[in-house]
Every structure is written in C-alpha cells, then in structure tokens.
Amino acid sequence: MTTIVGIKSSDGIVLASDSLFTAGITKALGSKIFKVNDSIALGISGQMDQMETLFEELEKKLKDNTYNCKDDFESDVVGVSFVLHKRYNLKWSEELGRDIIIFKPESILGVRIGNNNYFLYRLTFNPEPWLIPLKVYDTIGSGQLFANLVLRQQSRAPASDRKTFSNLPLEFNLWIACLTLAEIKAFDRNSGGFTKVALVTENEVRLPPDKSIKEYYDIVVNSISTTFGEKLGIDGDKEDIERLLRDIFPKNE
Numbered sequence: 001m002t003t004i005v006g007i008k009s010s011d012g013i014v015l016a017s018d019s020l021f022t023a024g025i026t027k028a029l030g031s032k033i034f035k036v037n038d039s040i041a042l043g044i045s046g047q048m049d050q051m052e053t054l055f056e057e058l059e060k061k062l063k064d065n066t067y068n069c070k071d072d073f074e075s076d077v078v079g080v081s082f083v084l085h086k087r088y089n090l091k092w093s094e095e096l097g098r099d100i101i102i103f104k105p106e107s108i109l110g111v112r113i114g115n116n117n118y119f120l121y122r123l124t125f126n127p128e129p130w131l132i133p134l135k136v137y138d139t140i141g142s143g144q145l146f147a148n149l150v151l152r153q154q155s156r157a158p159a160s161d162r163k164t165f166s167n168l169p170l171e172f173n174l175w176i177a178c179l180t181l182a183e184i185k186a187f188d189r190n191s192g193g194f195t196k197v198a199l200v201t202e203n204e205v206r207l208p209p210d211k212s213i214k215e216y217y218d219i220v221v222n223s224i225s226t227t228f229g230e231k232l233g234i235d236g237d238k239e240d241i242e243r244l245l246r247d248i249f250p251k252n253e
Contacts, residue, residue: 003143003184003191004032004043005151005177006108008120008136012170013110013200015043016177017141018185019193019210033196035205037063039112041198045141046105054105057084068114074131077109077121081129089125101126106140110200118200136164143184143191150180170199171249178217199248208248216248 004017017032034042034055040062044051061080067073088103104125111119120134136155139147154176158164165173174197181195194210195217 002032002045002141003147003181004045004108004140005147005180006043006110006120006134006138007151007173007177008110008118008134008166009170009173010167011116011118011202012112013041013118013120014170014173014177015041015108015110015198015200016174016181017043017045017196018143018181018191019196020191021048022190027190027192029193031196033198033207034059035198035207037065038204039066039200041110041200041205042107043109043140043198044105044107050103050105053103054084054107067111070111070113070117070119073111073113073119074121077123078129078131081123081125081131085125085129089128099127108134108138108140110198112200112202116202136166139180143188146184146187147180150183151176154179170201174199174248175217175220178213178220182217201249206248212247 002018004015006013006015015033019029019031021028021030030048032044032051034044036042036055036059040058042055042058044054057080058077061076065073065076084103089101092102093100106125107123109121109123111121113119120136120138122132122134122138122140124130124132137151139151141147155165158168165176177197178195185191185195195213196210197208197213199206199208
C-alpha cells in the first residue's frame with residue numbers, strides 16, 4: 001500500500017512516504033523519496049525498477065539546473081517523460097501490435113523556482129506523459145484514498161480561518177504529512193517502515209534522518225496529549241521540540 005503525500009506550504013514543500021516495498025510475499029524497506037538537486041524533490045510510486053529509471057533520467061537532465069521560469073522546468077520534465085514513454089510504451093506497442101502501457105510510475109514533484117516560488121506537480125504516464133500542476137496537496141499510490149480522507153479532515157481547521165495548507169508554514173505541514181503516513185501505516189499491514197521525508201526549502205532540499213522525523217512526530221503527539229491532559233487537570237511534562245526543529249530546519253548562517 002504505497003502512499004506518497006505532497007503538500008505545498010507558504011515557505012516550501014514537504015513530500016512524505018512510507019518505506020515498505022511489497023512483491024508477493026516478499027517485503028523490503030527502501031526510499032520512495034528522492035533529491036534531484038537542491039531545488040527539486042521527487043516522490044515515486046510503482047515498480048522499483050521503473051521508479052529507479054524515472055529518477056535516474058530526471059536526475060541526469062535536471063541535476064545541474066536551477067529554474068527561474070516554471071515553463072522551462074515543465075518543458076524539461078515533459079521532455080524526459082516522453083523519451084521514456086517512447087522507449088518503453090510506444091516501442092512495445094509497436095512490437096505487440098496493440099496499445100500497451102508498460103512504463104507507468106506515478107510521481108509527485110516539488111520544486112523551488114526563482115525567488116522562492118514553490119510549485120507542486122503530479123507526473124503520470126497513463127495513457128501518455130502528463131504533468132499536472134497542483135494548488136495545495138496531492139497523494140498517489142494505493143493508499144491515496146485514505147490519505148486524501150485524512151488530509152481533508154485536517155484541512156478543516158485552516159479552512160475555518162479561510163486558509164489552506166499552502167498558507168501555513170512548512171513546520172506545520174511536516175506534522176500533517178507525518179500524521180497522514182502514521183494513520184495509513186496503522187491501517188494497513190502492507191504499509192510500514194520509517195516515514196521518509198523531503199523538504200524543499202529556500203536554500204536546499206533536505207532529507208531529514210528517519211529517526212529525527214519519528215522523534216519529531218512522537219513528541220508532537222505527546223505534546224498534544226499533554227496539553228489535552230492539562231485542560232482536564234491531569235499532570236504531565238511538556239516536551240521540548242526545539243532541538244529537533246533545529247536539526248530538521250537549520251537556521252541560515
């Protein structure tokens with residue numbers, strides 16, 4: 001039950017996924033989140049070999065590029081996608097004498113363009129390469145329906161103030177992304193492992209350590225419980241999350 005979440009924030013983009021790969025009865029852990037360069041992050045679902053191929057081709061084309069125009073970025077991504085579509089899908093369609101989609105990974109891309117303008121996209125290959133601009137958030141993978149439900153529920157609080165996740169800071173949306181993955185992993189036995197995260201910030205794409213992300217999530221959950229307990233008159237110690245936030249969101253020198 002692969003699930004990848006992308007959320008646009010006021011000061012960046014967060015991508016998050018589970019890390020469990022399942023093939024029949026075989027299970028393995030690995031990352032579905034990738035850093036293409038210091039302004040582009042990628043989350044991919046699908047077969048492992050196709051995920052690796054898509055990442056390698058995008059990295060080859062985009063790794064040395066910074067973009068000041070989103071049209072240039074979109075053109076490069078679509079260009080790579082059509083090369084892969086021709087190499088696999090069109091070639092095999094011609095060989096077999098019928099339309100067939102063999103290469104069909106889905107992905108979410110987060111990119112910083114120009115002076116800290118952030119954009120979120122979905123890339124799909126079915127029936128042909130299609131790059132879709134996204135306004136606030138998106139989910140892909142077999143767990144996307146449940147993930148969308150969790151995100152819809154969590155979006156009600158900012159909506160009550162006429163805001164969306166895209167009006168909120170990256171720190172808040174990191175929590176929302178981690179919460180979404182935690183709910184899915186608790187719901188389905190085929191989802192598991194650490195939550196993998198990529199953060200597109202004003203200077204770089206960060207891949208925080210799994211341990212830091214888990215500890216951050218656990219402390220925030222505990223702080224909610226502690227606050228709730230205090231309101232009910234139950235004693236509890238407040239946890240300090242400043243150290244973890246400094247690790248995950250280091251201040252610029």
